[in-house]
Amino acid sequence: MLILEQYGVKLIRLQKEQIEIVRYWRNQSDISNYMEYRNYITPNSQLKWFDSINNNLNYYFIIEFEKKKIGLINAKDYNKKSGFGEGGIFIWDKHYIDSFAAVFSSLCLLNFVFFKLKLSTKSVARILKDNPNAINYNKRIGYKLLPNQENIDNQLYELTYEDYVLHGSKLNEAASLICNGSSELIYSGTICEQNIQEINDLLSNQS
């Protein structure tokens, strides 16, 4: 278990007990239409997917905001050389789509990766080229389209540490203002084999 908290959002590492709620929302057309994989997800395939990501290379978190589970955020396929995984997010609760929940969640996860773990100097994200809102959203954080992606539907963007410091600092400052100056990133959890050693070390040093 791993929990990250900042700016009023709580990111709770996905557990088997929550995969059905994720499946339910992920199958809704207004969400799946923005995903590369759009086929209906069965309970069995969801379970297989969970088994494939419940390890120390993939980090999926339920987003909790105002005590409601409203979405999912992830950094998947961690690779020390190529950066801290591929980022992704979806908010299923329509009441929160235009709220600060999404951006606070993104900042919380990126702050943990870049400023607490300090393992990687970059992160990547894949964005469908016909999703201008997601492109704009990620560019604001500092993601840049990688070369030779023009003819690819699911385009690869990269966020370097330097670009995140440049773009993210203003966003972090504003988030802190909204939260009455509170910007502390709190992490907690249990040491387990589903965490990379560096995360377990952080948790160990905390206790």
Place this chain on the structure above:
Amino acid sequence: MDILEFSAKLESEFEDLEKGSVTPATEFRNLPGWSSMHALIIIAFIDLNFDVILNSTELKEAKTVNDLYYLATKKNV
């Protein structure tokens, strides 16, 4: 800062916008690609320029750029 300068500066905060697309009457949530990220940028912009912190409720009630300017100048007294 007058309202026209405010509009122009705000426009430059929102990269990728055509010049002149932000006016006092602009309903900022209708700007292309609007997201909560832009709301954060507005809060940071007003804090930097007016030393005023808009809360979520104030931002929610504002519709136009003029509304933002009014809030910023009213609170910066």
